[in-house]
Amino acid sequence: MWQLAMISFVLCLVPSYQQFPRLCATREVLRTKECCPSWGGDGTPCGATSGRGSCEDVEVPDRPHGPQYPFSGLDDREKWPLVFFNRTCQCAGNFMGFNCADCKFGYFGVNCNERRESVRRNILYLSRAEKTRFVSYMNLVKQTVSRDYVVVTGTYQEMENGSNPMFADVSVYDVFVWMHYYVSRNALLGGPGNVWTDVDFAHWAPGFLPWHRVYLLHWEHEIRKLTGDMSFTIPYWDWRDAQGCDVCTDELMGDRSPHDPSLLSPGSVFSSWTVLCSRAEDYSNRGVLCNAEEEGPLRRNPGNHNRKVVERIPTSAEVEFALSLTDYDTGAMDRSANMSFRNTLEGFGDSQTGIGNSPRRGLHAALHVFMNGSMSSVQGSANDPIFLLHHAFVDSIYEQWLRRYRPSPSDFPDSDAPIGHNGDAHMVPFLPLHRHRDFFISSKDLGYEYSYLLDDNQRLAESMGPYLEVLQDMWPWLLIAGVCGGILAVSIVAAVLTANRRYGGPNVRKWRNVFALPERQPLIRGSEETKHHNYQTAI
DSSP states (O other), rough: OOOHHHHHHHHHHHHOOOBBGGGGGGGGHHTTTOOOOOOOOTTTBGGGGTTTTEEEEEEEOOOOOOOTTSSSSTTTTTTTTTTOOEEEEEEEEEHHHHHHTTTTTTEEEEEEEEEEEEEEOBBGGGGGHHHHHHHHHHHHHSSSSSSOOOOOSSTTTTTTTTSSEEEEEEEHHHHHHHHHHHHHEEEEOOOTEEEOSSOOOOSSSTTTTHHHHHHHHHHHHHHHHHOOOOOOOOOOOOOOTTSSTOOOOOTTOOOBBBSTTTTOOTGGGGGGOBBOOOOOOHHHHHHHHOOOOOOBBBBOOTTOOOOTOOOOOOOOHHHHHHHHHHSOOOOTTTTOOOOOOOHHHTSOTTTOOSSSSSSSHHHHHHHHHOOOOOGGGGTTTTGHHHHHHHHHHHHHHHHHHHHHHOOGGGOOOOOSSSOOOOOSOTTOOSOOOOOOOSSOOOGGGEEEGGGGGHHHHHHHHHHHHHHHHHHHHHHHHHHHHHHHHHHHHHHHHHHHHHHHHHHHHHHHHHHHHOOOOOOOSSSSSOOOHTTSTTTTTOO
16 A cells, blocks of 8 residues: 555656646637746746756648648648647757656656666566556556646637637546547538548558657656656567467456456456547537547457458568568558558558558557457547557567668658658647657667567566566475475484384394295396397397
8 A cells, every 4th residue: 555655645746748738728828829838947938947948939841741631721630739839848958848847768867868778578478566567557547637737628619719728637548548539530620420531640641650659658658757667668469379369367458257248357457447539430420529528438359350351360470571561651651552561560551462451451450450349449449458568569560670671760751641640740649749750760769679679588588587487486385395395204214213223123024024025037137148138239
């Protein structure tokens, strides 16, 4: 209990750095469109006096985007974040955050000058204590209402251009659920049912991998702050060639309920979780945004999915085929892209031929479909904590491709990608602002690594971890068994010696003769008997 109390105390001290910052969700800020909160260290906007950053105009490049979205000025996400804010903090050096209070990814310390590399590990290789800690952290972020940021529940027009703010309080975990919903939702064109579906600011285009990389980094960042555990990393699930959901156990992400196969086992803490922003069709029909209210229990029914869309969990061969594709993206840079690494890994390019617009889902998308529940809806998929494990592994495949082909950030498409996906476009809906091409770089440059991409000795050490833990648990019992066995052996010997001394007369010799076995043939033969049967002549 004292650990939970300590964590709760830390929550009161640690700020968060996501969007929408609560300090920027007021009528005054929305009307001025200036989101430049003060840094607590010196009390000035963006920590300007301390040289951490300054409040600057937001510059949005005017590069053309693709034809998939033929509108302009209808969606709040266009030219992010100009609809809401045209001035934000721009941080200097290794500082980051909506008020420059934080450190860039990979840097730590009060002055953000401590460079440190973290390692994301296979969840199946974590120790029992590490698995318990991970599940506890997930539940903590799910149950803790964010003190520092809120989520949008209405359009800027519905807010009457900021005069009537529409925001909701949610947990730290659910801020990320909302972010994934908001970035991938349909565009509202006005009125019930009047939506544009062929738009997504984080999927179906080049920004898919950089966007989710930043998303996981921020999520990891917030968990560290919430728990005070700066060594925490999101583990990954290496699902290649798996025969089923081997993380779906009550020890990890939750087994199947014996009463309803679409629900989680009562033995899992995740069985009490509720979802939000999961009813995309309903929002579209009503022409509204998700209102961030609870929408029922977390659902998952792995393996009982549509086999015409996904046959099975992806294989090692399919991952290797994707990695063999040298072009990051091709053609229209959407779901139709052929021989595109991004499109094939995302799951819309055939995982055996690379041809786009595949009727079957592969790799990343296949795993979402396989889970057959909350994970299977793009907008609501982050409700399932398996999302983190899955996308951490997808990110590791992206990392393999980057290391194999070593592209320059300038190689990322700078124009004509679907809206929101050009290299210099700001990622929706992040504050602080991030650009896609800035995350078209190795994870090592961002301060993290994957354990299975380490050298052979380090991989072996990690894979041996669970077995060493079992031995560690067993050694006291083995020691006790050894001591008991030794005592028993000494006792038997002592008893025999005592008996010999006490009863070692004719009677003992008599009983020895009784129990002696007759010798049918001599143990050592004479020379005449053995001369034809030695090792050399027996052949």
